[in-house]
Amino acid sequence: MSDDKLQDINKQKEVEFYSACVNAWFNTRLEYDKSILVLSSSGIGLLLSLFTAFGIPGSYSLIFYILAIVFLGVASVSVLAVFVVNASHIEKVISGKEQESFILSLLDKTIILSFALGVFFVSLVGVSIAIRSYIKQEDKMSQQKSNRVIVGDSFNGISKLDTSATLKESFNGIAAIQPKPTDTQSGADQANQQSKSSQSASNDKK
Secondary structure, rough: OHHHHHHHHHHHHHHHHHHHHHHHHHHHHHHHHHHHHHHHHHHHHHHHHHHHHHHOOOHHHHHHHHHHHHHHHHHHHHHHHHHHHHHHHHHHHHHHOOOOOHHHHHHHHHOOOOOOHHHHHHHHHHHHHHHHHHHHHHHHHHHHHHHHHHHHHHOOHHHOOOOHHHHHOOOOOOHHHOOOHHHHHHHHHHHHHHHHHHHHHHHHHH
């Protein structure tokens, strides 16, 4: 085999290797952008599901909801913008009019920053919901414990229902109706006088 043929073969290998690397680079970049788009859309759907299931635990959670949706929405829109700008950028690169695109660089940074912040605020939403659920569970358990204590204390004064004590107290003032000694003495004197008068009357008749 001549040297010219070997050089041609080596050139073909280099071209094929370069084209394979370029294809791999484009596919990686496209998969990266697609993954960001899918994750951002899924994050927004997750936030809506959490809002439907748990509502808004507090004012801070509402702020976290809004910021997470805004940043994930910015990430999704930026990815779609990248797909549009890529086409014109490739045309300019092929024609030799442009080497790097400032817009694509700005969009790439926007995607990374907005997606990271969106994931951060989604995490804060999840933490706030978990804390709120834990507090509600603790309040529910404390209420159940307090209800059990009240039931136990409801029989605390059962000794007051002692029937013997009630009966004793119901006749406690019976001494008030006892005849006074003065009334008894006067009644006895009147009886003696009546008997004496009757005896004197019988003696007179005789």
